[in-house]
Amino acid sequence: MANSSTAHGDNYLNHSHGLKSWLLTLDHKRIGLMYLFVIMAMFLMGGIFALLVRWELFAPGMQFFSSPNTYNQAFTYHGAIMVFMVVIPLIPAAIGNFVLPMQLGAKDVAFPRWNLVSYYVYLFGLLIAASTLFINKVDTGWTFYAPYSIRTGTSTTLVLLGAFIMGFSSILTGLNFIVTIHKLRAPGLTWDRLPLFLWAIYATSIVQVLATPVLAITLLLLILERTIGIGIFDPKLGGDPVLFQHFFWFYSHPAVYIMVLPAMGVISDVIPTFSRKPIFGYKAIAAATFGIALVAFVVWGHHMFVSGQSEFANFVFSFLTMLVAVPTGVKVFSWLATMYKGSLRMDTPMLYAFGFLFVFTIGGLTGVFLAVVSVDVHLTATYFVVAHFHYVMVGGTLLAFLAGLHYWFPKFCGKMYGEGTSKVGAWLIMIGFNVTFFPQFILGVLGMPRRYADYLPQFEQLNRISTIGSWFLGVGFVIVGWNLAKALKSGEKAGPNPWGALTLEWQTPSPPPHENFLKEPVVTEGPYEYRGEKALMGSNA
Amino acid sequence: MAHGTGAVSHLDRHHAHHFKNGHEEFEACKQGMWIFLVTEVLFFSGMFVAYAVLRVFYPDMMHDVHHHKILDWRMGALNTVVLITSSWTMARAVSSSQRGEQKNTVGFLWATLLLAGVFLVVKYFEYSHKIHEHILPGAQYAYEGLTTAKVPLFMSVYFVMTGIHGLHVVIGMGIIYYLIRRAKRNEFGPRYFTPVEITGLYWHFVDLVWIYLFPLLYLVG
Numbered sequence: 073m074a075n076s077s078t079a080h081g082d083n084y085l086n087h088s089h090g091l092k093s094w095l096l097t098l099d100h101k102r103i104g105l106m107y108l109f110v111i112m113a114m115f116l117m118g119g120i121f122a123l124l125v126r127w128e129l130f131a132p133g134m135q136f137f138s139s140p141n142t143y144n145q146a147f148t149y150h151g152a153i154m155v156f157m158v159v160i161p162l163i164p165a166a167i168g169n170f171v172l173p174m175q176l177g178a179k180d181v182a183f184p185r186w187n188l189v190s191y192y193v194y195l196f197g198l199l200i201a202a203s204t205l206f207i208n209k210v211d212t213g214w215t216f217y218a219p220y221s222i223r224t225g226t227s228t229t230l231v232l233l234g235a236f237i238m239g240f241s242s243i244l245t246g247l248n249f250i251v252t253i254h255k256l257r258a259p260g261l262t263w264d265r266l267p268l269f270l271w272a273i274y275a276t277s278i279v280q281v282l283a284t285p286v287l288a289i290t291l292l293l294l295i296l297e298r299t300i301g302i303g304i305f306d307p308k309l310g311g312d313p314v315l316f317q318h319f320f321w322f323y324s325h326p327a328v329y330i331m332v333l334p335a336m337g338v339i340s341d342v343i344p345t346f347s348r349k350p351i352f353g354y355k356a357i358a359a360a361t362f363g364i365a366l367v368a369f370v371v372w373g374h375h376m377f378v379s380g381q382s383e384f385a386n387f388v389f390s391f392l393t394m395l396v397a398v399p400t401g402v403k404v405f406s407w408l409a410t411m412y413k414g415s416l417r418m419d420t421p422m423l424y425a426f427g428f429l430f431v432f433t434i435g436g437l438t439g440v441f442l443a444v445v446s447v448d449v450h451l452t453a454t455y456f457v458v459a460h461f462h463y464v465m466v467g468g469t470l471l472a473f474l475a476g477l478h479y480w481f482p483k484f485c486g487k488m489y490g491e492g493t494s495k496v497g498a499w500l501i502m503i504g505f506n507v508t509f510f511p512q513f514i515l516g517v518l519g520m521p522r523r524y525a526d527y528l529p530q531f532e533q534l535n536r537i538s539t540i541g542s543w544f545l546g547v548g549f550v551i552v553g554w555n556l557a558k559a560l561k562s563g564e565k566a567g568p569n570p571w572g573a574l575t576l577e578w579q580t581p582s583p584p585p586h587e588n589f590l591k592e593p594v595v596t597e598g599p600y601e602y603r604g605e606k607a608l609m610g611s612n613a
Numbered sequence: 614m615a616h617g618t619g620a621v622s623h624l625d626r627h628h629a630h631h632f633k634n635g636h637e638e639f640e641a642c643k644q645g646m647w648i649f650l651v652t653e654v655l656f657f658s659g660m661f662v663a664y665a666v667l668r669v670f671y672p673d674m675m676h677d678v679h680h681h682k683i684l685d686w687r688m689g690a691l692n693t694v695v696l697i698t699s700s701w702t703m704a705r706a707v708s709s710s711q712r713g714e715q716k717n718t719v720g721f722l723w724a725t726l727l728l729a730g731v732f733l734v735v736k737y738f739e740y741s742h743k744i745h746e747h748i749l750p751g752a753q754y755a756y757e758g759l760t761t762a763k764v765p766l767f768m769s770v771y772f773v774m775t776g777i778h779g780l781h782v783v784i785g786m787g788i789i790y791y792l793i794r795r796a797k798r799n800e801f802g803p804r805y806f807t808p809v810e811i812t813g814l815y816w817h818f819v820d821l822v823w824i825y826l827f828p829l830l831y832l833v834g
């Protein structure tokens with residue numbers, strides 16, 4: 073596998089020099105890394121807010137924040153930053169941008185200029201929204217429910233505008249990816265040979281393209297509501313605040329799948345590579361990906377079981393929501409079957425994939441609990457929902473992102489990270505995560521409401537455990553970040569294919585040349601045909 | 614696209630380096646525009662849903678609007694004719710550019726731009742009349758001729774929908790003007806007419822939205 077032309081010195085990192093060559097680049101790989109950089113900065117910011125929120129909840133009464141209102145602002149920024157600025161673009165825009173054209177055997181995405189535009193649109197929206205931190209903080213929660221979001225005197229309008237603008241970035245990225253997958257596949261790369269990561273990105277892009285415009289119009293209407301009082305969501309003027317909830321969740325529920333489908337895609341690529349076995353149920357996983365994307369659009373009402381919508385609507389949404397578990401189950405069992413009798417290698421990406429399976433399954437199953445109306449009425453707006461959501465978003469998306477980051481890191485920069493330290497970080501994150509969020513399930517069942525700065529004394533013990541867990545989580549991320557930074561500086565050379573993987577991005581030098589491949593690759597078989605010699609090749613290339 | 618902005622005659626033009634050939638590039642751009650139009654449909658659908666919900670909540674609202682002639686259907690009808698005609702001139706511009714008839718391409722693009730301008734002038738008269746009479750959205754509404762019911766909500770829907778549609782017309786005019794400049798430099802011909810083609814798709818969409826807006830806002834009582 074070691075490519076003789078690896079010695080060829082020209083790669084995308086040294087192809088051109090200077091800050092301008094990065095800021096104005098049309099290279100999907102550089103744009104991906106620029107996304108990664110900004111998203112990680114925002115992740116740090118959102119993470120600091122999370123730690124402060126947990127600190128406040130360490131004991132009853134006020135600890136850190138001066139008033140409950142500053143607490144409200146902190147969890148609003150934590151939520152809004154993490155959802156709109158981190159988790160939605162995390163895997164598609166950062167990793168996807170880098171990996172997608174390479175897995176296709178293409179030189180770039182279909183519209184490189186729009187790709188760069190999309191980056192700056194994201195940055196622009198982000199700066200507008202983040203500027204409110206220095207002006208007048210927002211306290212609506214990330215869901216911006218009317219009528220409170222219409223009346224609150226803070227600079228909500230700017231945050232809405234920022235999210236509105238970032239939506240265009242999301243749409244452009246999705247559009248670009250769909251066209252790229254359709255039009256720029258290498259010779260021989262038929263649809264049934266497409267890596268499952270790309271199937272996931274493809275489905276995600278479709279959801280992005282279909283759902284995000286609805287968020288755009290919703291936010292725009294809310295901005296107009298605040299500025300000129302159009303009244304459509306304002307009960308005082310005859311409008312309907314529940315209509316806002318419908319609009320908002322029509323985007324924001326599919327958005328959960330924008331966040332989690334790419335994560336599943338990463339896992340589908342990592343597991344066969346580190347099991348040295350063809351994936352079990354390739355077609356079933358690809359179909360399940362689309363099943364989830366489809367059902368995503370018809371379950372938004374399960375966020376509104378107590379909003380006063382009709383009982384019939386509750387019944388229908390409850391039933392449809394449980395359907396999500398079917399394709400999800402198909403995937404989980406296919407991954408398990410892939411590992412069965414495989415030659416497992418527990419490198420860091422695989423360790424995260426195991427963590428993902430464990431944690432995501434808990435997140436998914438508690439989702440089924442919440443789909444049952446009678447249970448949900450009790451658990452609505454309690455910590456059970458908070459725990460469920462974080463098990464899916466952090467335990468699902470973030471762990472899969474870390475799996476992907478460690479999997480493709482050698483491809484990004486051509487260097488290898490310290491395996492020992494990365495595993496310490498991984499264990500700290502996974503243990504810290506469970507210690508933080510598992511007690512919140514219990515707190516929720518006991519009736520502790522979310523979004524309160526204070527709580528009754530009987531909840532103290534579990535809250536204390538949760539806060540201590542958050543410190544482990546924080547330390548874990550610091551270690552992971554430090555380890556990767558160290559690898560960037562002084563990591564060992566990784567070689568083109570350190571994992572012995574079969575998808576196209578590994579069949580070219582690391583870091584890849586400016587146009588990805590020295591000559592256009594031709595595909596002759598599926599992406600996971602780890603049989604015979606190829607199954608044994610994993611030890612090192 | 615990488616070479617698309619320089620003043621290159623269509624005869625000398627090369628496709629962007631990451632495409633295999635000009636045809637693949639054309640197909641990609643066309644698909645991209647279709648997907649963009651899907652997002653536009655979803656964007657407008659939010660407003661159509663709001664319209665439908667308010668109609669169901671307040672059946673009287675529409676009756677009042679219709680009965681008191683808040684909107685002038687003749688203005689709406691005129692604009693419908695204007696926009697449909699502009700769709701036709703746009704289609705002619707596309708086919709002219711495909712055949713490399715530079716003069717016709719430029720001419721039909723100018724005609725489309727002109728008709729779009731007429732649409733906006735008519736819209737200007739409608740808007741200024743309403744602003745003058747304070748027939749405005751939601752909280753801004755202060756029309757003395759009709760103070761009952763939920764008409765202010767209808768005006769919100771009317772202004773938001775026609776306003777955003779009008780914004781699409783303005784953006785379209787900007788793009789058409791850009792096409793005129795490129796067409797004058799002889800950039801379009803049988804081998805390269807992608808920008809004209811996909812702008813045509815966009816323009817037909819803008820027209821189509823109006824064809825729904827006109828009856829729903831002006832005609833249905």
